[in-house]
Amino acid sequence: xxxxxxxxxxFLSPPSYLAWTQIPLIAERTGANVVWRPMxxxxxxxxxxxxxxxxxxxxGKWVRADTQKYAAKYGVELNYNPHGLINILPADRxxxxxxxxxxxxxxxxxxxxxxxxDGKDISKPDVLADLLTSAGLDAEYYLQAIQTDEVKDHLKAxxxxxxxxxxxxxxxxFVGDEMxxxxxxxxxxxxxxxxG
Amino acid sequence: xxxxxxxxxxFLSPPSYLAWTQIPLIAERTGANVVWRPMxxxxxxxxxxxxxxxxxxxxGKWVRADTQKYAAKYGVELNYNPHGLINILPADRxxxxxxxxxxxxxxxxxxxxxxxxDGKDISKPDVLADLLTSAGLDAEYYLQAIQTDEVKDHLKAxxxxxxxxxxxxxxxxFVGDEMxxxxxxxxxxxxxxxxG
Numbered sequence: 001x002x003x004x005x006x007x008x009x010x011f012l013s014p015p016s017y018l019a020w021t022q023i024p025l026i027a028e029r030t031g032a033n034v035v036w037r038p039m040x041x042x043x044x045x046x047x048x049x050x051x052x053x054x055x056x057x058x059x060g061k062w063v064r065a066d067t068q069k070y071a072a073k074y075g076v077e078l079n080y081n082p083h084g085l086i087n088i089l090p091a092d093r094x095x096x097x098x099x100x101x102x103x104x105x106x107x108x109x110x111x112x113x114x115x116x117x118d119g120k121d122i123s124k125p126d127v128l129a130d131l132l133t134s135a136g137l138d139a140e141y142y143l144q145a146i147q148t149d150e151v152k153d154h155l156k157a158x159x160x161x162x163x164x165x166x167x168x169x170x171x172x173x174f175v176g177d178e179m180x181x182x183x184x185x186x187x188x189x190x191x192x193x194x195x196g
Numbered sequence: 197x198x199x200x201x202x203x204x205x206x207f208l209s210p211p212s213y214l215a216w217t218q219i220p221l222i223a224e225r226t227g228a229n230v231v232w233r234p235m236x237x238x239x240x241x242x243x244x245x246x247x248x249x250x251x252x253x254x255x256g257k258w259v260r261a262d263t264q265k266y267a268a269k270y271g272v273e274l275n276y277n278p279h280g281l282i283n284i285l286p287a288d289r290x291x292x293x294x295x296x297x298x299x300x301x302x303x304x305x306x307x308x309x310x311x312x313x314d315g316k317d318i319s320k321p322d323v324l325a326d327l328l329t330s331a332g333l334d335a336e337y338y339l340q341a342i343q344t345d346e347v348k349d350h351l352k353a354x355x356x357x358x359x360x361x362x363x364x365x366x367x368x369x370f371v372g373d374e375m376x377x378x379x380x381x382x383x384x385x386x387x388x389x390x391x392g
Binding site (some may be wrong): 049051168179184185188 | 244381
């Protein structure tokens, strides 16, 4: 029986992006199912008392160098977004809408490279609309959906679920009840998926 | 020319203990020199604005499970000390004294397993004395040395040096100017040491 890995992610998180580049390879090697779960990491930090590593200057500096080392190890491009810590709620809410609509994978394929490689300001509705349209998605639908309480509440519920299950940052992986934090734990995730 | 890795460690830190079990293997594989540098991690946190992961309940719980996974991966024993978060200054100061005296390796070999496997309360002078004596070290010398400003200041200076060079937690490794944080980055440390 093939196993399932749930991946709680956020578009603001470079390690979540790195996980997004590697999870398909792990799924291919292990035959696992992947279930992507958008959440709002800043909200998760608030719920759990955690803080972003960038709040500690020495840690923020190291994290940047370290994520670049992993990008090089994986052979993927990662460029810190020149727009800085943009408001990621529109993109995360679009992902919540896409999760409900069954369109999460094309939406992630459109938004992650825009945010993490091409330096686009995906907080802007017109930028978001262009990217969604290029991916063959209904941009008008998404721009309307992210204004609704239903979609906002869905993202909040995912974030609360992550906190309740033990998460404190992004990305967080679950294989059944077993939790793994960080793209640097993908080797443990793969082991858990590979075991009968 | 063989390279050198400096390892800033603390006796309170299970990941530092895990690094201590693995660094000799890496040194053997790469021919690297190892320089152990005791520091006081709580002091480093104060200097850098960092906090212990155990301050966030979800994170603390995960860190415990994760360090056990690494212990299993390395095939080493790691038992959380039943005495809890003991005052680690006497042991860290003994390490600072041993660094000056050129006896750090036997002292670490005596104190790490006592703290991380055997559950001894190494904050107690009599426990410390017994362990040092069993390791063939001059317990009387050390119990006196850890009361001196010279040794206290040496530990403080190491901690300040770690902060100034970019560290924010334990263990931290330096290969030249390149910094690596965490025993989970030993693969990058080994790569840096293996490169000509």
